[in-house]
Amino acid sequence: MTLQLHKSSIQKHSKITITGSKSESNRLLLLQALYPELAIDNVSNSDDSIVMSKALSSSSVEIDIHHAGTAMRFLTAYFASRDGRDVLLTGSDRMKERPIEILVDALNQLGAQITYEETRGCPPLRIKGKTLSKHKVTLKANVSSQYISALLLIAPRLENGLELTLDGKITSIPYINMTLDLLNQIGVETSFKNQVIRVNPKVNGLKIKHLTVESDWSSASYFFSIVALSPIGTQIELSSYKQNSLQGDSVLVEIYKAFGVQTKFDTNSIVLKKIEDVTSKSLEFQLNNSPDIAQTIAVTCLGLGVKCHLTGLHTLKIKETDRLVALQNELQKLGAKVDITNDALTLYATSIINDDISICTYNDHRMAMAFAPIALKTSLNIEDHMVVSKSYPTFWDDLKVLGFKFSK
Numbered sequence: 214m215t216l217q218l219h220k221s222s223i224q225k226h227s228k229i230t231i232t233g234s235k236s237e238s239n240r241l242l243l244l245q246a247l248y249p250e251l252a253i254d255n256v257s258n259s260d261d262s263i264v265m266s267k268a269l270s271s272s273s274v275e276i277d278i279h280h281a282g283t284a285m286r287f288l289t290a291y292f293a294s295r296d297g298r299d300v301l302l303t304g305s306d307r308m309k310e311r312p313i314e315i316l317v318d319a320l321n322q323l324g325a326q327i328t329y330e331e332t333r334g335c336p337p338l339r340i341k342g343k344t345l346s347k348h349k350v351t352l353k354a355n356v357s358s359q360y361i362s363a364l365l366l367i368a369p370r371l372e373n374g375l376e377l378t379l380d381g382k383i384t385s386i387p388y389i390n391m392t393l394d395l396l397n398q399i400g401v402e403t404s405f406k407n408q409v410i411r412v413n414p415k416v417n418g419l420k421i422k423h424l425t426v427e428s429d430w431s432s433a434s435y436f437f438s439i440v441a442l443s444p445i446g447t448q449i450e451l452s453s454y455k456q457n458s459l460q461g462d463s464v465l466v467e468i469y470k471a472f473g474v475q476t477k478f479d480t481n482s483i484v485l486k487k488i489e490d491v492t493s494k495s496l497e498f499q500l501n502n503s504p505d506i507a508q509t510i511a512v513t514c515l516g517l518g519v520k521c522h523l524t525g526l527h528t529l530k531i532k533e534t535d536r537l538v539a540l541q542n543e544l545q546k547l548g549a550k551v552d553i554t555n556d557a558l559t560l561y562a563t564s565i566i567n568d569d570i571s572i573c574t575y576n577d578h579r580m581a582m583a584f585a586p587i588a589l590k591t592s593l594n595i596e597d598h599m600v601v602s603k604s605y606p607t608f609w610d611d612l613k614v615l616g617f618k619f620s621k
């Protein structure tokens with residue numbers, strides 16, 4: 214279904230509570246399956262976390278994780294290390310195109326028995342659970358950090374822990390650090406030096422048995438964009454966030470300063486405020502560490518008439534859709550000129566944004582949410598608008614609270 218967004222302006226002050234980080238949630242859900250004494254608060258209500266949680270408690274032979282990349286990668290490692298458990302792990306049509314060979318090869322080298330059911334290198338996977346006997350493996354680190362996190366998460370339950378050697382430039386590093394930090398919080402010893410990560414085994418007796426998931430910073434990005442596109446003085450309070458976040462996307466605080474957005478940390482929340490107009494005509498951001506906010510930033514730049522050059526985007530081609538192509542197509546429909554390469558996007562400033570355009574979302578939640586703030590400038594339509602539920606099911610309700618006007 215298509216949602217028509219009418220040209221809107223928002224209230225001067227509003228307050229939104231965002232669900233827990235899906236990245237933190239999916240890691241902690243897996244750790245909870247390995248250490249049942251672990252209790253978790255503020256777990257994400259995203260489709261991806263629901264699917265993760267259901268899969269972990271399922272006794273079915275076939276498990277479908279739909280579009281959830283982290284669930285696919287983390288569960289591959291999990292089921293591969295469950296001795297005696299046989300599973301067919303499958304997903305959506307797009308999931309069947311998302312590469313997983315690097316992880317499968319690493320697991321098989323550790324002693325797993327995983328084969329491809331359809332296309333070599335991609336899900337569905339036939340997994341025969343085994344006790345993984347080896348503990349040293351080398352894998353390519355420049356395609357997806359999720360392969361690395363998947364291995365790290367099961368590592369403390371392996372007899373001898375794990376020694377991972379990362380080959381090449383490491384992508385999306387904050388997500389690896391998030392995994393290590395959560396392991397450390399429950400008392401697992403790890404080290405990460407010169408491309409080598411070591412994880413010690415941990416049998417039982419967690420250091421902390423109760424963890425609270427911080428709210429999702431990638432979801433917060435859409436509110437940074439909304440504030441950036443609003444008049445000076447507009448402010449939105451978002452909870453629950455903290456200054457020392459495990460999430461790399463908290464770099465939004467620094468990035469959005471360039472768009473005139475100030476972020477103040479309160480006890481348990483952040484207050485975003487538009488404090489000045491943007492003076493730069495052209496901006497550059499390296500997003501290797503925070504790929505999920507690339508779409509948000511590109512659309513903010515379109516809305517503000519600022520040229521931008523975004524780099525470090527090589528992982529975007531293998532996400533929910535080829536996000537570089539999707540961005541180019543949809544930004545161009547709105548009137549911008551956009552150049553893309555395999556790892557970069559250049560958007561040239563335009564002062565006129567075409568109205569009443571239909572934005573195609575390509576089964577990608579972030580396409581729908583990144584383009585929505587354009588309704589502050591002109592009317593537009595978002596096709597298949599409920600794709601947002603992959604990470605943020607109440608997104609449209611929250612936009613209504615701010616004052617966005619839409620009809621179906």
Ligand SMILES: O=C(O)C1=C[C@@H](OP(=O)(O)O)[C@@H](O)[C@H](O)C1
Nearest residue numbers: 236283357358359385388504528
């Ligand atoms: O580990 C995670 O939770 C994630 C890692 C990132 O993927 P890549 O490492 O494939 O870039 C990110 O894009 C994804 O949304 C979540």
Ligand SMILES: C=C(OP(=O)(O)O)C(=O)O
Nearest residue numbers: 280281282283505532533
């Ligand atoms: C890329 C994403 O998710 P995943 O890879 O887990 O499907 C995302 O949420 O932007």
